[in-house]
Amino acid sequence: MHLSDEELLELSVYDLCQNEKWELLTPLLDELHHFHKVNCEKYSATQQLGGTPLAVRAFKNQLLSSIDADKVHRILKSSGTTGTQSQIVLDSDTARLQSKVLSKIMQHWLGPKRLPLLILDSRKALDVHSGMSARAAGIQGMSFFGRDHHFALDENMDLDLAVIMSFADKYAGQPVFMYGFTFIIWQRIVQQLRQLEKQVAFSDAFLLHGGGWKKISEQAVDKKTFKQELSACFGNVTVHDYYGMVEQTGTIYVECEHGMLHAPVWSDINVVDPVTLRPLPAQTTGVVQLQSVIARSYPGHNLLTEDLAIIHGIDDCACGRKGKYFTIQGRVAQSEVRGCSDTFK
Numbered sequence: 134m135h136l137s138d139e140e141l142l143e144l145s146v147y148d149l150c151q152n153e154k155w156e157l158l159t160p161l162l163d164e165l166h167h168f169h170k171v172n173c174e175k176y177s178a179t180q181q182l183g184g185t186p187l188a189v190r191a192f193k194n195q196l197l198s199s200i201d202a203d204k205v206h207r208i209l210k211s212s213g214t215t216g217t218q219s220q221i222v223l224d225s226d227t228a229r230l231q232s233k234v235l236s237k238i239m240q241h242w243l244g245p246k247r248l249p250l251l252i253l254d255s256r257k258a259l260d261v262h263s264g265m266s267a268r269a270a271g272i273q274g275m276s277f278f279g280r281d282h283h284f285a286l287d288e289n290m291d292l293d294l295a296v297i298m299s300f301a302d303k304y305a306g307q308p309v310f311m312y313g314f315t316f317i318i319w320q321r322i323v324q325q326l327r328q329l330e331k332q333v334a335f336s337d338a339f340l341l342h343g344g345g346w347k348k349i350s351e352q353a354v355d356k357k358t359f360k361q362e363l364s365a366c367f368g369n370v371t372v373h374d375y376y377g378m379v380e381q382t383g384t385i386y387v388e389c390e391h392g393m394l395h396a397p398v399w400s401d402i403n404v405v406d407p408v409t410l411r412p413l414p415a416q417t418t419g420v421v422q423l424q425s426v427i428a429r430s431y432p433g434h435n436l437l438t439e440d441l442a443i444i445h446g447i448d449d450c451a452c453g454r455k456g457k458y459f460t461i462q463g464r465v466a467q468s469e470v471r472g473c474s475d476t477f478k
């Protein structure tokens with residue numbers, strides 16, 4: 134069976150069992166492999182063995198495109214603080230698919246209506262003139278899924294308690310959405326609220342955070358502590374991490390109520406042996422390989438990342454969502470550090 138884009142977008146985000154999902158994805162991924170091989174010379178050169186995942190760092194050193202120059206709609210850039218940035222070429226169809234897929238994923242978690250949004254960052258993060266930072270891109274991307282945006286930090290990255298309190302008063306008793314970068318939330322929001330001994334009692338808040346654990350785990354803060362501290366600060370808040378990368382914008386992996394990241398129906402994860410690239414069994418740490426059927430204008434459909442993960446199971450997470458579920462276990466040793474929220478000092 135071969136799905137059209139409309140049919141693809143109709144799919145329910147986490148309801149297909151792994152076998153059903155894989156039956157749908159395999160022909161689409163094969164087709165993308167052939168398409169990119171024909172249309173992107175640099176990709177083709179990496180495919181002597183056929184179906185080899187492309188290392189994400191390939192996007193750092195060169196522009197990998199499968200479209201004509203006049204079809205380029207936008208170039209996404211990663212936020213690396215060291216070395217060169219990744220550059221991802223989008224045509225308008227790929228950009229549209231990315232935003233529709235992200236929208237479907239976010240609606241699964243937030244519901245169909247836009248919720249009031251408290252951005253756990255400063256408005257200043259958006260004033261970046263030298264290309265879009267990952268923070269700015271994240272905030273802009275997520276702003277779309279909330280309304281009546283408030284910023285919890287002022288221009289100096291200090292807590293804007295007046296804004297937070299007025300947001301909490303305005304939406305007392307209602308569901309709200311909060312979004313930010315892990316390290317900024319920890320360092321600027323949690324620490325400052327603790328110092329001030331302030332609590333804000335939300336009755337139903339959904340907090341989404343991303344950007345990685347590297348910097349925060351250096352301070353010996355684990356997920357459990359992070360969640361506990363946020364509950365102490367914000368009352369009834371469910372805290373959800375997410376994993377994703379600019380090389381596969383749109384298909385993010387959101388953490389469920391049981392601490393597991395879930396692959397949405399449009400993408401999949403394998404955890405592979407770094408040398409043989411063969412998939413490893415569940416409960417084993419290996420390198421993350423990501424596949425996505427929405428990478429159309431650039432060869433990003435089958436990527437080998439520099440992240441480590443464990444797949445904990447397939448189709449049987451306690452939350453009820455189907456497919457593979459996993460946790461990230463850090464980065465491959467000696468790889469270049471990829472910034473994100475760590476860019477804030």
Ligand SMILES: [Zn+2]
Pocket residue numbers: 389390391393395450451452453454458
């Ligand atoms: Zn789950």
